[in-house]
Amino acid sequence: MRILLVEDELEMAAALRAALAQHDMVVDHVTTLAEGEEAIATAAHCAILLDRQLPDGDGLTLIPRLRACKQIAPVIVLTARGELGDRVKGLDTGADDYLAKPFAIDELLARLRAVLRRAPVMAPDRIRAGCLDYDWHDRCATIDGVALDLPRRELLVLEALLRRRGRTVQRAALEEAVYGFDDEIQSNALDMHVSNLRRKLMKAGAGLEIHGIRGVGYLLKHAA
CATH class of the missing domain: 3.40.50.2300 (Response regulator)
Structure with a gap:
């Protein structure tokens, strides 16, 4: 947010x-x-x-x-x-x-x-994608009732991908969602956050996959 x-x-x-x-x-x-x-x-x-x-x-x-x-x-x-x-x-x-x-x-x-x-742009209170439930009010992700422990940056990445799940989110849009004007962004910082989030979703059995679209951004979709 x-x-x-x-x-x-x-x-x-x-x-x-x-x-x-x-x-x-x-x-x-x-x-x-x-x-x-x-x-x-x-x-x-x-x-x-x-x-x-x-x-x-x-x-x-x-x-x-x-x-x-x-x-x-x-x-x-x-x-x-x-x-x-x-x-x-x-x-x-x-x-x-x-x-x-x-x-x-x-x-x-x-x-x-x-x-x-x-606000008319506000997301629903809760959303389910794969086996993951996300509560927008409490900013909490759970899988089968177990909370997924995510640091702030990874949580912001997840929110941005959930808002546009099934569609490619451009890299610039992800950076805008995760970093403020005054934040210093290292060249590989966003990729690191996405990689960590991908690994945690997979390990927890979220039934979701994050795909990198070369030169464009990232796509969150149901696991095959």
Whole structure:
């Protein structure tokens, strides 16, 4: 799951990135409205966390521009401006939720889950492929009731392949799903994650195979 964080308070941004990463989320962090627009044009995000008081203007002005460009990712406004009038203005401008600072990370995660459940692009709560069951809410893969232990990168690879199972996922799309803007990507890092995931699926009897499509990407399909 890829999240865009538009926040100019670097200490808070660092804390949010660390907390969200612990819940298997890739976070792209920018500090201005202009950078936010560029990030949205560059990559697809499941949700946007948006501060209001940014160096180049009110974060709320970004929302109508997003909707005009048919961007449907839900937006949660994070701001110190938590008075009733501010909250009403934020929601009327098009925000999906409005959370006043300071807030608990658990509440933010709950609100993220809520807006993602309402989002039209959200996957079903559970999906079954081969012998593997995947719970999108809990980010948990099980095979015959036994949890599959996957580190964050491998879990993100699995999610991206499950979303397009039976179709080839281009390498660039996989990298976009697994890495943020600030992540350093070694030349063979993605291949290593895919290889580890393939081995674990095979060992656990998932009934799924990951095929490399030379020069294109990877394909997840039922084992023959």
